[in-house]
Amino acid sequence: MTTERSSLLTRPGAVDGDGVDAGVAAHYGDPLREQRLLSEGLAVVDLSHRGVVTVTGPDRLSWLHSITTQQLTALAPRVSAESLVLTPKGHIEHSLHLVDDGVATWITTEPGDAPALVRWLDSMRFMLRVEVSDVTADWAVLGEPSGQESQPGEPLAWRDPWPGLVGDTAAYGPVEGHPATNRAWRELLVPRPELAAAVGERDLAGTWASEALRVAAWRPRFGFETDHRTIPHEVDWLRTAVHLHKGCYRGQETVARVHNLGRPPRRLVFLHLDGSGHTLPGAGEAVMLGDRQVGQLTSVARHHVDGPIALALVKRNTPVDAALAIGGISAAQDEVVAP
Structure with missing residues (x-):
């Protein structure tokens, strides 16, 4: 580099x-x-x-x-x-x-x-x-x-x-x-x-x-x-x-095989992070559903309108309405890639 x-x-x-x-x-x-x-x-x-x-x-x-x-x-x-x-x-x-x-x-x-x-x-x-x-x-x-x-x-x-x-x-x-x-x-x-x-x-x-x-x-x-x-x-x-x-x-x-016959093993999600604290999780941190890791944070930012936001890759079968957490910070997900 x-x-x-x-x-x-x-x-x-x-x-x-x-x-x-x-x-x-x-x-x-x-x-x-x-x-x-x-x-x-x-x-x-x-x-x-x-x-x-x-x-x-x-x-x-x-x-x-x-x-x-x-x-x-x-x-x-x-x-x-x-x-x-x-x-x-x-x-x-x-x-x-x-x-x-x-x-x-x-x-x-x-x-x-x-x-x-x-x-x-x-x-x-x-x-x-x-x-x-x-x-x-x-x-x-x-x-x-x-x-x-x-x-x-x-x-x-x-x-x-x-x-x-x-x-x-x-x-x-x-x-x-x-x-x-x-x-x-x-x-x-x-x-x-x-x-x-x-x-x-x-x-x-x-x-x-x-x-x-x-x-x-x-x-x-x-x-x-x-x-x-x-x-x-x-x-x-x-x-x-x-x-x-x-x-x-x-x-x-x-x-071709995944498009025609299968489904991708992971899916991208958009996360609204709880911004009540002073710090945000970093890219690479584990995305948790309860006590089980279901994915990994990929990008984190502070948006001028939406506040703390992020992208993450999670397992395809992670429920789309599940409340997730990263480092103790709660996260609500928007579906980017359909499961």
Whole structure:
């Protein structure tokens, strides 16, 4: 993982994040105000710790199509797509935010994941006309609350399709009434030396703000809502990242088998946490039903309207109306993935 600190950490009030989000600001002194500004479309988020990978060459889209979960062969320039790399057993191994500019396919990844992704992609090139490069040192990501694809003359951007159903896919959570129906989010790609100029006069919000809005949107994040055995169905990730009839790719057999014949062993839930205390549980803590562990907390945030909220993976047969507890803190669940 890169240890480079963002140049925006010199801004007044900036507090460095920790864990995977170290190197960019968690907040700039008032995280709830930043969250409100972000939700109103009035702020941007420094995501310059994300990895950036390019794939060039005439075979790039057909090649990426053949080894990942999404339909990519006819991807038009400046049209965004989301795809996953799965293990042979169908477990999520990488999450790819893709947009093509007509010459190269640009991919942003979770912080620290670009080197591993590049190694894997290089191992899959064989004789195809593609070149893979880790350009994280030269390019930075800036998150902004916009639902528009980038236009010629603007910085290239990846628009988040969540929670729409993309292509021939399926939803494991609600289609109507999804809390993220009106969510707008995209990632701008800017030369790293021009990051401050790209922010301009706009307000900055930290990752605490963007994470709270992500959790409220039930949006899975690789490395948070996933572990070494997560399959896309468990976190409702088919809806934006998996095409069900696109041909063979690694892990496809598991995707098809679970979709057609079975049910995922775990399911994502959204939790309303009791906020009467001063502390909140942390990601990774056990989710309890009585004296029995039924799952694990994956993301925790303080929302400017809903208060303490979280996402968790629980066993599929956990009753949807059960009162749960994490570290002695009670939690009421909303069904994200149906049991």
